[in-house]
Amino acid sequence: MKDQQNYLTIKQNGTHEIIIKKSRFIATLIRTQTVEEADQAIATISQKYHDATHNTFAYTIGLNDDQVKASDNGEPSGTAGVPELKALQLMKLKNVTVVVTRYFGGIKLGAGGLIRAYSNSVTKAAEAIGVVKRVQQQGLKFQVDYKNFDEIQYYLNQNQIFIDQIEYGVKVAITLFIDENKLEQLKNDLNNLLAGKVNFELVPKRYNEIDIANFNYHDQ
Secondary structure, three states, X not given: OOOOOOEEEEOOOEEEEEEEOOEEEEEEEEEXXXXXXXXXXXXXXXXXXXXXXXXXXXXXXOOOOOEEEEEOOOOOOOOOHHHHHHHHHHOOEOOEEEEEEEEOOOOOOHHHXXXXXXXXXXXXXXXXXXXXXXXXXXXXXXXXXXXXXXXHHHHHHHOOOEEEEEEEOOOEEEEEEEEHHHHHHHHHHHHHHOOOOOOOEEEEEEEEEEEOOOOOHHHO
């Protein structure tokens, strides 16, 4: 079963501009966790570009697109907001609001041209800003003797397990985060490496972010 606790989102808030037939399309992408945050972001960006011809927008909130909204803001119906929302959904981005600002350049694009322009604005902005996978991971803390530390560190590095904190005291205390479905295997491996002389303490889960290199929405 697919783990709905892991999801893709933008790496950071950002803006990207394209020009199509002298019209400027400025796509601003913002991380938003709630409808209130989305509404505030839309209001702020619309005020920033208050002199624009249009400030169209779309957002998707929740890991299952629980709350979505799209607005053409004066463009022909269905040519701006919905294509922007579909672009977000096609890339499987979650908890993102986009505002695409248009400064009209004097050349009409037609309905098909507008749909492509607004959709591409979102896609190209996401690719330029970057995408991350937010992974909910379980925290685990344990202690090892100094003589075992290098071996344990080597094992963790080889298995690409994220070490969050190392504390040096009477022993070396290691705090790490790992996907929950890999937790038992990790504990078994560590028990074997340390001859069973290790105690584990669970640390609260948290989201860690993994960069998606060379993000291409066609792969999602």
